[in-house]
Amino acid sequence: MKIADLGDTRIHYREDGDPQGAPIVFSNSLGTDLRLWDDVLPLLPSGLRIIRYDKRGHGLSSCPPGPYSMGKLVTDTERLLDHLNVRDCVFVGLSIGGMIAQGLAVKRLDQVRGMVLSNTAAKIGTAEMWNDRIAAIKADGIESIADGTMERWFAKPFRATPELELWRNMLIRQPVEGYTACCAAIAGTDFYTPTSGLTLPTLGIVGSEDGATPPDLVRETVDLIKGSNFEIIRGTGHLPCAEKPGEFAALLNKFLKEIGHV
Numbered sequence: 001m002k003i004a005d006l007g008d009t010r011i012h013y014r015e016d017g018d019p020q021g022a023p024i025v026f027s028n029s030l031g032t033d034l035r036l037w038d039d040v041l042p043l044l045p046s047g048l049r050i051i052r053y054d055k056r057g058h059g060l061s062s063c064p065p066g067p068y069s070m071g072k073l074v075t076d077t078e079r080l081l082d083h084l085n086v087r088d089c090v091f092v093g094l095s096i097g098g099m100i101a102q103g104l105a106v107k108r109l110d111q112v113r114g115m116v117l118s119n120t121a122a123k124i125g126t127a128e129m130w131n132d133r134i135a136a137i138k139a140d141g142i143e144s145i146a147d148g149t150m151e152r153w154f155a156k157p158f159r160a161t162p163e164l165e166l167w168r169n170m171l172i173r174q175p176v177e178g179y180t181a182c183c184a185a186i187a188g189t190d191f192y193t194p195t196s197g198l199t200l201p202t203l204g205i206v207g208s209e210d211g212a213t214p215p216d217l218v219r220e221t222v223d224l225i226k227g228s229n230f231e232i233i234r235g236t237g238h239l240p241c242a243e244k245p246g247e248f249a250a251l252l253n254k255f256l257k258e259i260g261h262v
């Protein structure tokens with residue numbers, strides 16, 4: 001197990017693949033940890049340097065008191081990549097991870113040469129919606145939002161499989177402080193203007209049944225970036241990399257090839 005000491009927080013990360021290979025970095029969503037990508041990794045081409053991490057307040061990373069800002073989450077990622085001497089990576093971010101991708105690309109184009117924006121947007125929901133969620137969790141615990149969250153995360157057929165319990169467990173075992181602190185970061189983020197100025201190779205991916213960032217919302221953000229492409233994975237919700245990892249990996253691998261990263 002690996003941990004990077006970034007001063008005011010310590011970040012748990014994992015490296016797989018070829019340490020000398022072209023870097024690819026995965027950043028997961030609210031309420032998940034780096035296992036989100038477990039089923040995609042074996043489907044990636046060999047020769048990549050694969051990095052995953054738990055953002056602050058999630059997984060095995062430390063959980064400083066909230067609220068967090070998106071700037072803080074971006075800076076953590078920037079520092080982690082500097083710590084690991086990563087330049088010119090392809091950054092794959094899902095949901096809040098995709099917001100971190102946008103913020104990092106705006107700030108550190110030397111670190112990011114291409115982005116996969118999965119189930120994300122320049123702005124997700126409204127401040128009121130996030131504040132209501134924070135209040136509900138503080139009053140009744142994270143379990144109180146679990147059933148509604150599973151409906152946003154997964155399409156109906158997947159919700160009938162035994163695997164659903166594992167994802168529900170992952171959600172309810174995240175620290176309440178870390179989860180709500182990240183909700184506050186999302187509530188305060190609108191990347192519409194900075195993302196409009198980005199020009200790097202970008203692939204947008206969304207699940208057709210995504211209940212958190214529906215296809216039109218994701219398309220709107222991806223369309224801000226000149227030359228970007230956009231794909232819909234049918235029959236999946238907010239976490240298509242978990243629900244249909246084969247289809248997710250096929251799109252990702254095509255993108256890596258097109259931009260000459262593999």
Ligand SMILES: O=C(O)CC1=CCC(=O)O1
Nearest residue numbers: 029030095096149152212
């Ligand atoms: O609403 C959810 O749980 C899905 C989600 C929104 C932002 C994020 O990272 O996950």
